[in-house]
Amino acid sequence: MAQTTPLLNLIALNADEMRSLVQELGWPRYRTNQILRWLYQHRVLDIETMTNLSKADRARLQDVATIHRMVSPSPAVASDGTVKFVWNLEDGLAVETVLIPEGRRRTLCLSSQVGCTLDCGFCLTAEMGLKRSLRAHEIVGQVLNAQAYLPEGEHLTSLVFMGMGEPLVNFEPLAEAIQRLTNIEWGLGFSPRRITVSTAGWIPRFPDVRRLGVNLAISLNATTNEQRARLMPAVNGRYDLSGLLEACRHYTQFSERPLTFEYVLLAGVNDSLDDARRLVSVLYGIRCKVNLIPFNEFPGSMFRRPAPDVIETFQRIVRNKGLDVFLRKSRGDDVLGACGQLGRSASEVLNRTTTNKKRNLPLYAQP
Numbered sequence: 469m470a471q472t473t474p475l476l477n478l479i480a481l482n483a484d485e486m487r488s489l490v491q492e493l494g495w496p497r498y499r500t501n502q503i504l505r506w507l508y509q510h511r512v513l514d515i516e517t518m519t520n521l522s523k524a525d526r527a528r529l530q531d532v533a534t535i536h537r538m539v540s541p542s543p544a545v546a547s548d549g550t551v552k553f554v555w556n557l558e559d560g561l562a563v564e565t566v567l568i569p570e571g572r573r574r575t576l577c578l579s580s581q582v583g584c585t586l587d588c589g590f591c592l593t594a595e596m597g598l599k600r601s602l603r604a605h606e607i608v609g610q611v612l613n614a615q616a617y618l619p620e621g622e623h624l625t626s627l628v629f630m631g632m633g634e635p636l637v638n639f640e641p642l643a644e645a646i647q648r649l650t651n652i653e654w655g656l657g658f659s660p661r662r663i664t665v666s667t668a669g670w671i672p673r674f675p676d677v678r679r680l681g682v683n684l685a686i687s688l689n690a691t692t693n694e695q696r697a698r699l700m701p702a703v704n705g706r707y708d709l710s711g712l713l714e715a716c717r718h719y720t721q722f723s724e725r726p727l728t729f730e731y732v733l734l735a736g737v738n739d740s741l742d743d744a745r746r747l748v749s750v751l752y753g754i755r756c757k758v759n760l761i762p763f764n765e766f767p768g769s770m771f772r773r774p775a776p777d778v779i780e781t782f783q784r785i786v787r788n789k790g791l792d793v794f795l796r797k798s799r800g801d802d803v804l805g806a807c808g809q810l811g812r813s814a815s816e817v818l819n820r821t822t823t824n825k826k827r828n829l830p831l832y833a834q835p
């Protein structure tokens with residue numbers, strides 16, 4: 469019986485692979501960019517609609533290739549307009565993306581892995597462990613699909629890698645995805661200034677991020693090494709707080725962009741007056757701003773969100789010392805789309821117990 473060769477997924481090819489395909493088909497070189505433009509600028513899902521290819525060439529391409537993007541069965545829309553997409557991947561796994569509308573801004577929070585390599589104690593995604601890292605086209609697919617979801621005339625204004633996973637552990641696909649997102653000639657044409665990569669502190673990749681020209685955010689969450697080792701044991705075990713801060717200081721010396729530090733405020737854990745003062749002192753000499761993120765509670769979580777007056781005092785202390793410090797509003801928490809809540813359905817979360825036996829984390833703030 470004759471064996472059929474599986475069709476290539478055009479969106480899974482990088483520009484070099486597309487060039488090779490065009491060459492194999494015996495077509496002129498300019499055809500590579502024509503096809504790439506159809507995929508990323510016109511966002512077509514059918515080779516038949518590539519109308520600057522002749523009918524015969526379209527048929528030839530359809531003999532060997534197809535366009536397959538992942539699908540989201542039905543996005544969940546939160547009461548504040550935040551949209552959570554759960555994309556089905558080809559191997560049966562699923563990954564999540566969150567669209568955050570605010571005024572005229574449309575921010576997309578992207579995932580880089582299914583689950584996560586790391587084990588931050590306050591993060592729901594961490595409980596999944598790592599299922600696998602995403603490929604470049606699965607990262608770009610989140611952007612293409614979210615853009616397609618928006619009504620005519622609305623556009624994504626910024627992209628943040630703050631969803632599931634540690635992006636810098638999956639660096640090559642991340643860099644390839646950013647290349648497709650920022651390429652002006654045939655790609656999506658995003659300015660690198662509108663893209664932020666957030667890391668738990670995977671410092672060997674900091675110079676590579678600087679070369680990409682995108683913004684870098686650090687998920688800090690602690691002001692002593694002991695505190696960080698408890699909250700973020702995996703990453704801190706490799707790169708401790710002092711090494712991280714040294715890498716950050718070095719980064720801002722060679723980058724024109726300031727860093728952003730994310731600090732999840734956990735009641736009774738890292739929200740004291742001493743924590744606020746120490747935060748100012750550990751960031752001394754680093755060009756940066758600080759985003760405070762009051763913990764987004766979920767059923768079964770061992771942490772609690774600090775009271776509003778505690779949050780306000782923390783922010784005031786940091787601001788009075790001259791640092792730019794902002795309070796991030798919680799968005800989409802009624803669909804588990806808020807920061808640190810990705811990776812579990814609402815029903816799974818409701819069935820959890822209040823202790824986390826699997827990871828044996830200390831209970832800092834019992835309800």
Ligand code: SF4
Nearest residue numbers: 584586588591594633
């Ligand atoms: S906070 Fe980010 S890096 Fe840490 S476990 Fe969650 S997804 Fe991974």
